[in-house]
Amino acid sequence: MPKIEFKLNDKLVTVHSTANRRLLDVLREDFNLTGPKEGCGEGECGACAVLLNHKIVNSCCTPLANVDGQEIVTIEGFSKTKRYQIIKDAFAEMGGVQCGFCTPGMVIATESLLNKNPHPNDEEIRIALSGNLCRCTGYNMIIKSIQKAAKDGDGIW
C-alpha cells in the first residue's frame, strides 16, 4: 500500500491507501472532517473547497496523490485562526449565511482571496467567488460580508 503524507490542519498525517482517491473522501471519511461538503462532485459548486498551500482548491477534483508532501487546511483547521473570526463575524453580521451548505466553501474562498489581495474590489470578489455556487442568497450579502471582512481585518492579511 502506498503511503501518502501531508500536513492537515497543522498536523502531519499519513494515509495508507491507494492514491486514486478524491481528497474530499479522504478528509470526510478518514479524518471525519465534514466541513468540506459534496454538492456536485464535479468541481462546479465549491462546497468541497479547502486550502492547498494557502490557496483554494476543490477537494472533489483533487487527487489524494496531489497533496503528498503538501499542506491542507480545511474549515475545521481554519476556524482556529484569527482571520476566521473576522470572516465569521462579517458573514454573521451581513447575512451571508442561509442554508449554510455553501458557507464553509465561501469562507475558504474568502481566505484565499484576502490572503492574496487584502483589499479586493467588487469585481475581484465576484471573480474569487465564481467557483462557489450559492442557491440561497443571490450572493449579494456574501459579497457585503467579504467587503466587511476586508475592512475589519485591515492589517491582518
Add this chain to the structure above:
Amino acid sequence: MVDGLIAKSLNEALEALDNKEYQIVAGGTDMLIQNRSHSGMNIDYKKDVLYINLIDELDFIKVDEKNLYIGANTRLETILESKLVPQILRDVVIEMASPGIRHTATLAGNIGNASPAGDSLVVLYLLDCELEIKSLTKTRKVLLKDFITGVRKIALNKNELITKLIIPKINLTDCYFHKVGPRLSDAISKLSFACGYSVENSIIKDLRVAFGAVYVTVVRSREVEGKFIGQSVNDLKANLDDIINAYEPLIKPIDDQRSNRVYRKNVAINLLREFIENIKED
C-alpha cells in the same frame, strides 16, 4: 485494482512510462471527473495512474528572445499572475473554470484532454504554440495543431510526456479572445473565438483567426488567412463577405445540451465580422 504512482521528478516519470502504459494525471480536474464513480469510492481509472502534478521541474514560466516557455505543470493561476505571459493568454485563462480549479489545473491538461470546448486551445492555436514532448530517450517538438488529431485524440506515444509549451513571441497590433459561455463565469464554452492582426502602412501584415467548439478541433486556416494578408485595411473590410464566405464552410458546429448549431454558427460569424470591422489602420 489499478495502481497510482506519484512521480516527483521528470526522470522518475519517464522511466515509469518507459516500463508500462499509464494514465497520466496532472491537476486531475478533467481526469477525476471523467473517471468518477460514486462519492466515497476510488476513482474508476481503467489503467494504472501516473501522477505528475508534483514534478516541480515542470513548473516554470520562462522567456528568451524568441519564445515563451510554460512548463507542463504550471498551474493556470500562476499563468494568470505572470507578467511574462501575453495578455491574450491570460485573458483566456481567467475565463477558464474558477480559482479553485485554476490552482491545480494545467495547460498541458487542457491540451491532453483535447476537448473541442477546451478554451486555451483556441488561443494556443492562434499563437502557433509548439509542444516539447519527452520520452526517456527522445525529445521532440510538435505543433499543437498537429498534436491534436480529433475529439479527445492526441498524437502522444505511450512512453511520452508533454514537458513544455513553446509559444513564439509575435508582434500583433491587436489580438483578443472571446468566450461565449452559458453564463459569465465557471462554464463550458458554447463557442469561443480568438483573433489578431498586425498592420503596417495600412497593409495587413498578419491576420489570424481561430474558432473553438464549432468543429471537432479548433478551426484555424492558414490558407484563408493567407488570402487576405497583404491587402490594405480598406480592401480587407470591403472584402468582409469574402472572408465570411471563406470561413463559413469550416464552421460545422453541433447541437447539444448547451446550445445549438444555428446559434454557434451565427455567433461565430458575428464575432468574425466584429473583428474585421474593428481593425484599425495603424
Add this chain to the structure above:
Amino acid sequence: MKDISKSINKVDNEEKISGSAEYIADIKMDGMLYAMTLRSSIVKGEIIKISYPKIPDNYYVIDHKDVQGKNIVKIIYDDMPIFTTKKISYLHEPIALVIGPEKEKIVEILDSIEIKYKEEEPQFEWEDSVVDFHFDKGEGERVFDHADKVISYDYETGYQEQAYIETQGFIGYQDGDKTTLIGSIQCPYYVKNALIQALDSEPENVRVIQSTVGGAFGGKEEFPSLIGCQLAVAVKKIKKPIQLIYEREEDMLVTTKRHPAKIHFDAAIKENKIKGIKAHVGIDGGATIGLSGVVLSRAMLACSGAYTIDNLDITGDVYKTNTVPNGAFRGFGAPQMMFAIEMFVEHIAKDLNIDPLEFRKSILAKQNDHTSTNGVYRDPILMPEMIEKAMKESDYLRKKKAYANPNIFKGIGMSFFFHGCGFTGSGEKKIIKARVRLRKHKNNKAEILIAAVDMGQGVKTTFRKLVANILEIDIENVIFNNPDTDYVPDSGPTVASRTMMIVGGLVARAAKEMKQRWREDEFVVEKQYKQPDYIKYDEENFIGDAYPAYSWGVNVVEVEVSKTTYQVKLVKTWSVYDGGKAIDEKVVLGQADGGLAQGVGYGYLEVMNHKQGKIQQKNMTDYIIPTAKDMPDMETYLYDNPYAFGPYGAKGVGELTLVGGAPAVAKAIENAINKRIYKIPVTPEYIMELINNAKN
C-alpha cells in the same frame, strides 16, 4: 417594546460558518449500510423479468414485494408507487434498492442485474389530461360577445430545477418496532404520514427527524416522501442503519422540477380597455400527478396578476407525459402565470398603442376589489407607492426612454406581482389543521415545538425572536431544535409561505398565553389553527377567498444585451416588497435576494429540457444557475403593511420574492432588443431568433 424588525444575527450562524452543522451526509452510524437505486432504462413499458446475480451475505435487494403497507407514496394525489411493480412510466423509474456495506460491491451488483422489458411507445405530447379545472368570474366568456376586438397570445415557460446545493438524502435505523428516519426534508409530517401508510405501522412506531437542510426550495417538499418510504421499507426489514443519499446526477435526473407550462390568453377589448380575459393553462405533470393539481390551481388563481379584471374564463389541464414527475418549487405555479400575464398585459398595451406603464397602472388591483375567484382584497394594497419608489430608485422612466433607441442594446423592465399567502383554498382548515406547542421549562426557558423546518430561510431565528419578544425574555432562553415527530406536533409542512404567517401566528398566540402564566413552573400551551371567519372558499367551483392574505411586489431589472453574442448581462435590480411586517429585516432581505436570483435565473438563464424523456442537463455543469459574476448588485425596499392575523402583522415572503423576477428580466430584454418575448428562459439562442426573424 423594541421594533421586532430590527435584525439580530442568526442563531445558527456559528455552526454553519464553522462547518460543524450536521447535514445528512455528515451523520455516520455504526454498522451503517449504503443504499443505491435500481432504475428503469426504458421510458415506458413493462418489466418482463429481472435476473439478479447471486446476492452475497449482508447485501440486500428491496423492492415492491417488501412493502408491507400500501405500495403508494402518500402525497396529495396518490398515484406514485414506492417501487414499481411492473409498469414503467418514465425513464429511471425506481425499481429496487440495492443495499450493503461496500459501495463498490453494490455498484457491481447493480451492473450485473439484467432486466427484460416490453417497451411501449412513450407519450410526450400534452394530450392526456389527468386534471382539469375551470372557473368563471363576472360574465365569463360572454364578455367576448360585445368586444370590439380580441387580442390573443401564447406564452411558454420551461422546466426549472431547484438546484439546492445539498442533494436529497436520508439515514434510517430500526429500534425494536420503531423505524426512524433522519433526513434533509421540508415536511417531517408528510414523510411520517407516508411512512405509516407504506410500512403499515402504528404512528408511534414511525419517527422522522430533520437534519440541517442544505437548501430545499420546494424540492424537498414531496419528493423525500418517495425515497423516505423506500428507505424505511428497507430499514424495517434489514434492521440496520442505512444511508440513502443521492449524487448530483441522480438528483438532477429523477427528482421533481418546476412544471413547464403553456398559457394561452384571449383578451376581450372594448374602448381600448380589457373587459375580460379567457385563459387556458396547461402544465406538464410528468408521469405521476402528485401535487400537479394544486400547482395548476395556484397558477390559474394568479391569472389576473396584480391587476383586477372583472370578467374571467379560466381553464387548466395537467397533462400526463412519460417524463420525470414534476412537483413543488418555490412559487408553485405562480411564476409561470405571473410571467405570462405580465407579458400579456404589456403586449396588449403595445397593440393598442397605449403606454404600457400607464395602462398597467390603470388596472392595478385595489383594496376591496374582487380577486380572480371573487374573493376580496380586504387589506390595503400599497402598489402605487411601491411602484413610485421602485421607479425613483431605479431611474426607470429616464432609462426606459433612453433605451428605446434600438442601437443601445440596454433595457430596463419592471414587473408587478402578488403572491397568495398560505395554502390555496381551505387547505389549512380542511387538510393541514396545524397544531403548535410551547413548553415552559423549570429553568424559565421556553421551548418551541413545531414541525417547521429551517432550510436556510431563518425560521429558527425568527421564531425564537418572536417568542422571546412576546415573553420578554432573552433569545438564549428560547429553545428551538430541529423538528422530531416524537416531540413536535404537526404544525404542517414548511411550504406555501405559510410558516411565519400561519404557524408563527399560532406560536405568537401560544406565547401570549404563556406570558400570562409565566409564574407557573412547568406547563405546555397548545394552539390549533382556526380560519378567520370571514374567509370562505368553495373548492369545487373556485369561488371565494382562495388566500387569507396577499403579499405584493415590484421588481425592476436592468440589462445589457450583446448584439454580437446575444448574451444578457444583468446590470442591477431594484425591488420593493410588501410582505407584511418583517419579523427580522435581514432575514427578509436575504429571502429577497435569493428569491430574485432564482426568479431572474428562471427568466433568462436556467435551461432544462428533455429529449425522449431524458433530462439533458444532468449536472451542475450543464444546468446553469447564476454565479457571483452573473448576479448584479441588488437593492431592496420593504414596505410595512401589517396583516391583522399574522404575528406582529407578518405575511408571506418566501415565494413572493421569486415570482416577479422572470417577467422583469424578460421585459428588460424586450426593451433592449425591441422585440416581443413569449417564452422563458430568454436564452441567447432565443434572442438571436427574435432579432433575426421576429417582427417587432
